[in-house]
Amino acid sequence: xxxxxxxISADGYNGVYHRDIRVLSASLLTLDGASPxxxxxxRVGADTAHWVYILAADEHDSPIAVLxxxxxxxxxxxxxxxARVYAGRxxxxxxxLTLATDFANLLELRAGRMPPAAVxxxxxxxxxxxxxxxxxxxxxxxxxxxxxxxxGIEWLLHLDAGQTSTLEVExxxxxxxxxxxxxFDPTVAAPVETLQVRSGSDRWTRSVAxxxxxxxxxxxxxxxxxxxxxxxxxxxxxxxxxxxxxxTAWESLISGTQLGLEVLRALASRQGRQVDPATGEEPGKILxxxxxxxxxxxxxxxxxxxxxxxxxTPLFVMLLGELHRWGAPxxxxxxxxxxxxAALAWCTEYGDVDGDGFVEYAGDEHGLANQGWxxxxxxxxxxxxxxxxxxxxxxxxxxxxYAAYLSMADLExxxxxxxxxxxxxxxxxxxxxxxxxxxxxxxxxxxxxxxxGDNRSLAVSASNVGHCLWTGILDGDIGAAAAERLTxxxxxxxxxxxxxxxxxxxxxxxxxxxxxxxxxxxxxxIAGLMRHGHVEAARTLVDGLLAAAAAFDWRLPELLGGMAGxxxxxxxxxxxxxxxxxxxxxxxxxxxxxxxxLEPDVPxxxxxxxPVLPAHEELLITGIPLxxxxxxxxxxxxxVEVLDSPVGLAVTTP
Numbered sequence: 091x092x093x094x095x096x097x098i099s100a101d102g103y104n105g106v107y108h109r110d111i112r113v114l115s116a117s118l119l120t121l122d123g124a125s126p127x128x129x130x131x132x133r134v135g136a137d138t139a140h141w142v143y144i145l146a147a148d149e150h151d152s153p154i155a156v157l158x159x160x161x162x163x164x165x166x167x168x169x170x171x172x173a174r175v176y177a178g179r180x181x182x183x184x185x186x187l188t189l190a191t192d193f194a195n196l197l198e199l200r201a202g203r204m205p206p207a208a209v210x211x212x213x214x215x216x217x218x219x220x221x222x223x224x225x226x227x228x229x230x231x232x233x234x235x236x237x238x239x240x241x242g243i244e245w246l247l248h249l250d251a252g253q254t255s256t257l258e259v260e261x262x263x264x265x266x267x268x269x270x271x272x273x274f275d276p277t278v279a280a281p282v283e284t285l286q287v288r289s290g291s292d293r294w295t296r297s298v299a300x301x302x303x304x305x306x307x308x309x310x311x312x313x314x315x316x317x318x319x320x321x322x323x324x325x326x327x328x329x330x331x332x333x334x335x336x337x338t339a340w341e342s343l344i345s346g347t348q349l350g351l352e353v354l355r356a357l358a359s360r361q362g363r364q365v366d367p368a369t370g371e372e373p374g375k376i377l378x379x380x381x382x383x384x385x386x387x388x389x390x391x392x393x394x395x396x397x398x399x400x401x402x403t404p405l406f407v408m409l410l411g412e413l414h415r416w417g418a419p420x421x422x423x424x425x426x427x428x429x430x431x432a433a434l435a436w437c438t439e440y441g442d443v444d445g446d447g448f449v450e451y452a453g454d455e456h457g458l459a460n461q462g463w464x465x466x467x468x469x470x471x472x473x474x475x476x477x478x479x480x481x482x483x484x485x486x487x488x489x490x491x492y493a494a495y496l497s498m499a500d501l502e503x504x505x506x507x508x509x510x511x512x513x514x515x516x517x518x519x520x521x522x523x524x525x526x527x528x529x530x531x532x533x534x535x536x537x538x539x540x541x542x543g544d545n546r547s548l549a550v551s552a553s554n555v556g557h558c559l560w561t562g563i564l565d566g567d568i569g570a571a572a573a574e575r576l577t578x579x580x581x582x583x584x585x586x587x588x589x590x591x592x593x594x595x596x597x598x599x600x601x602x603x604x605x606x607x608x609x610x611x612x613x614x615x616i617a618g619l620m621r622h623g624h625v626e627a628a629r630t631l632v633d634g635l636l637a638a639a640a641a642f643d644w645r646l647p648e649l650l651g652g653m654a655g656x657x658x659x660x661x662x663x664x665x666x667x668x669x670x671x672x673x674x675x676x677x678x679x680x681x682x683x684x685x686x687x688l689e690p691d692v693p694x695x696x697x698x699x700x701p702v703l704p705a706h707e708e709l710l711i712t713g714i715p716l717x718x719x720x721x722x723x724x725x726x727x728x729x730v731e732v733l734d735s736p737v738g739l740a741v742t743t744p
Contacts, residue, residue, distance in 0.1 A: 091325050092117070095128045096141045096159060100190055100208065103199045103666070106167055106227075107325055108263030109383030110197070110392070113227040114167075115205065116190035119159075121145060122183060126157065133643065135300075136307020136670060137163045145173060145247075146180060154178050155249070157185070167261040171233075175249045187259065188242040191220045191227055197385050200326050200666070213238055224384055225265040233257035265384065270313030278318065280309055281348035284713030284720055287682070292644075293636040294709055297678035300644040302345060304675035305338070312382045315393065319356040320349065323648055323668030329387075330380040330395075332357055332402030333463055334673055336409050337610060341676035344683045346715040347418040350409055351426075357406060358429040360395045362436070370397035370454060374436030376406045378458070388457035398458040400441065400451040403433045404490035408561075411497025417692030417717030417736075420505060427506050434498055437491055443481040447524050448488055448541070450481035462487060462540075463611075464554075464589065468596075469603035470540060473549050475595035478542035485539055485554045488525050489561035492518050496562075504693055522563050530568050537564065537572045551581055551591035553608075556615025559622055569622055576615060577627040584655035585638040586612035586631060592652070599652035599662075606664060609635060609646040610673035613680040620684045625702050632681050637661075639678065646674040682711075686725065690739075692717040697735075698742045701725045 091104045098104045098117040106114035119126065126143035133139045138161065145155035154177040160170045173180070190208040199205060211218045211229075216238055218229040231243045236257045238244075245257050270276070283306075287298045308321040310328060321327065322334035335357070339350035362375035369390055370378075378399035381392040390396045407430045414423050441449035451461035459467050462484040470478040495518035503511040529538045531549040538547035539554045555572050558564045564572050576582060581591040586607040590597050597605040612635050619628040638661045639646050648671035651662030668674075690697040697716060703709065705727040712733070714721040719736025730743045 094131060095119075095125065096131075096139070096161065097125070100192060100205060103325065105194075105325075106261055106263065107196060107328070108227075109225060109265045109267065110195065110328070110381060110385035111225050111265075111383065112194040112196065112199070112205075113191055113225065113263045114189065114229075114261055115192040115194060115208065116188060118188040119143075120186050120188070121157075123186075129153065129156065133645075135303035145183060146175075146178065148178070155180055155183075166263070169259040169261075171245070171257040171259070173245075173247050173249060173255045175251050175253055177251050179251065180247045180249045183247040185245040185247065185257075186242055187245075189218060189229060190241060193220075193222055193225060195385050196325060196383075197387060211241060213240070218243075223266070225263070227264070228262045230260045230262070231257065232259075267314050267384070271316040274313040274316045276313070280306065281346060281352065283345055284715060285345045286712050288710040290708060293640065294678075294682065296644040297636055297639045297646075298682060300639070301342070301675050301678045304645060304670035305342060305345075305349065305672065308670060308672050308675070310382070315382060317356060317359070317382065318352060320353060320672055322673075323671035326666075326668055327671075329382060330356060330360070330377070332376045332378055332399055333405060336376075336402060336405040337463075337614075338672040338676045340405075340409055340412060341610065341613060341673060341680040343412065343416050344679050344688065344714055347413045347416050350413045351418055351422055354406065354410060354413070354426050354429070357402075358426060361429055361432060362397060368456075369394060370457065371395065372397065372436060372440040374403065374432035374434075375440065376402040376433060378402060378461070388454070390457075396457060398451075398454045398461050400449055400461045400484065401463060401487045401490055403436050403441065404449065404487065404494040406430065406433045407494035408490055408497050411494075411501055414501060414504070414693065415691050417690070417715075423501065424505050427501060430498060430501065434494060437494070441491075446483075446545075447521065448483040448528070449491055450483040452481040464603035466602040468601070469589075470542075470548060471550060471590075471594075471596040471604070472542075472546070473534075473595065478540065478546075478548055480543045482543065483541040485525075485529055485537055486557035486561075488521065488529070489558040489563040492521050492525070492563040493561040495521065522565075525558075525563055526568050530572075535571060536575055537568075550594045550596070551575060551578075552594075553581065553587045553589050553611050553615055556587060556611065556618045559618025560614050561618075562621065564622075573619055573622040573624050576619060577624055579654075582627060582631060583607070583634075583652060585634045585650060585661050587615045588652040592654075597652075600664065602649070605652040606649045607638075607652050608649045608674070609638070609677040610680075613677040613684075617680060617684045620687065620702075628684065629702060629704070632685060635677065635681065642669070645670055646677055647671065648674055686711075686723070688714075690716050692736075692739065695738055696740050696742060697721065699723060699730050699732075700744050701728055701730050703727050 100115040105112040130142040141159040143157040144153045155175040194205040209220045236245045310321045319330045322331040335353045339353045362371040377395035380395040443450040453459040499511040499514035537555045539552040540548045580593040599605045616628045647669040648667040687700040708726040712722040722734035724731040
């Protein structure tokens, strides 16, 4: 993580991180003691960036010598600097890269605690190194004009016009927990991507390409734990998260099922087996977070899962059912059925804290007080702005449970115990009826965000209802009213859906969950609106979210400010937001699926496509994985031409 100029400064949270520890806390480039002027910056995908700096200019301030910088991040960080002189001469220009490390804990930095003092580096020829008993870093400099001095690398340039000089720097982190476990297979390949989108405009081509690149970049391998997973976001959340990765995998299904299967396998391997109050573990429960580096969270050591979440467990079952509909191999789905059955059992045996048929959470005094996706301490508010007390039953979690019942019914009918399906569908119907009676607030015309521990409704207008529309727990007149409420200007604003409507007492456009805009939340709300026929409102939100993506160089951040365009004419960044963030990275993929109205059921041999793009917009979409083949489409407005489809799959179009 660096600033716009490529620099890392120890007084912020930028740095090179390994295993949740900052192994490089400063990397400051200077030219004769001052920062060189940046001429151009270009980020390519998730792991590469380029800079161009001015080294010298003539009397008219036209550059006559430049420095290019190429950075590539993998298991090491490699930087290549090339000085070029186009006219005149550089005679003794001194470039210096001042370096430092503090081995600061990532989560301590996030909490705003002062970073520790720099650790002195050891100099050995062309190499700098520093180490603690647990972690270390080596920095190697290679170049004919470069020397290692004190706390940095110095590069003295004597160049005539037409000459160049090159410096290469390699940053190599290491730790005591990097050794692979005996069962780890290093040959397992990352998910293969075949999806491509071509268009006359940037918004789909660039946003989809950025999505795929960032999802690749967020993949984590932990050989010492025999574990592969998708990191939830950089820099703070490069850990295994339940809810985040499950929703990300769902959003990205148009790019294939491999990511989703990898997510489910990772989570199933750490599924709850016993009752442990210290970690929140319960049989069948899906974890909230597991740190795989050297930092602990909520007093839970790294490598041990923390289970403080109410929503990941039903989402696990939802995703397994959807992967089956997208054609994931039956054998791999069957392997995960026991974990899905255990997850659904948790929802009724442990998740229903007070026995009212809804899944609740009681909170955790040592961990998370709020255990839905809006997990900040001030997110659960009543109409008067006061905080709700637990146990809390979130609206969207009941939607996830409803969809989980239906998904499990389909899975049992097709691959497991068919006799279980009628009971599961009956449970879904019972939950839907109870939900409408308890959560619909006709006096305010809203679906309550939650019910509190006194069974009082949090009758605020919030984005949670979008998740309920998406899962199908709302239908009929109540569903129509809830969808209409989500389209109003106090919540459906220029760049996306506010987490809390501007008309509510607790609204704050820069509150973490009190009025800010989260791209994944908006994408799910769009899918919900589309399901209920609000095409124009959904299309307007798509336009706004893709415009926000363009403003952020096609990388949607974790969240952004909830100000409307008539307040501030451009999207407002949220301080310390993760970027990239997995479920924000995947949001454009769900937007694309929603605008195509693409609904597959590969086991049944059908897929429907009914696009609702603007009339002037044309897309060529190839390589949509479905089962053992791919789907290719040419779409213009509502017209669609099928270019390619898997054998045996019937494609229905308008």
